């Protein structure tokens with residue numbers, strides 16, 4: 418915003434100086450002298466202001482914070498000191514001391530939807546069916562949560578490949594999500610969608626695969642993932 422203002426002022430100032438210069442050159446009998454002076458002064462003030470604002474731009478820092486849920490980069494002006502909603506997935510990003518807490522994944526015992534919790538989570542309600550997913554504070558009094566083992570998403574050592582096997586009606590949203598996820602252009606993504614099933618990503622962790630699957634299923638993308646060893650067999 419500031420740099421925009423600086424540019425507008427800079428161009429305005431230079432234009433005023435130029436017009437003033439042209440008028441001065443063809444001032445004729447001197448009747449335009451007053452106007453020339455005003456243009457020169459206004460132009461000079463604008464240029465000085467433009468330089469001032471341009472210097473201000475450098476003072477505004479930017480702070481990048483990757484969303485622990487969807488891994489989209491959130492650009493802030495400063496380190497956050499409280500939880501804030503992610504620009505992409507809208508989930509509240511848990512902040513402790515200016516840093517985002519890492520989140521763990523858990524499947525809802527009622528509807529099997531993938532949910533997330535952090536050490537800050539006190540009550541976890543399923544994002545899909547609104548049932549409470551039990552997380553109990555550990556006996557040690559520490560912040561560690563314990564949840565029924567069956568629902569915890571375990572991150573194993575294997576690497577996975579993610580396949581898109583089908584799509585629903587939200588084609589536009591799906592294309593945009595894939596563009597973002599894979600850093601491809603629109604035509605590349607469209608070409609991929611024309612040849613389903615297609616391998617979207619390889620060599621990713623289970624946690625990442627679960628997350629991307631949950632993200633794409635928001636847009637009716639039908640996703641499967643397999644350990645890479647098995648996929649090759």
Ligand SMILES: [Zn+2]
Pocket residue numbers: 484485486487488489503504505506507508
């Ligand atoms: Zn997010």
Ligand SMILES: [Zn+2]
Pocket residue numbers: 525526527528529530543544545546547548
């Ligand atoms: Zn649920």
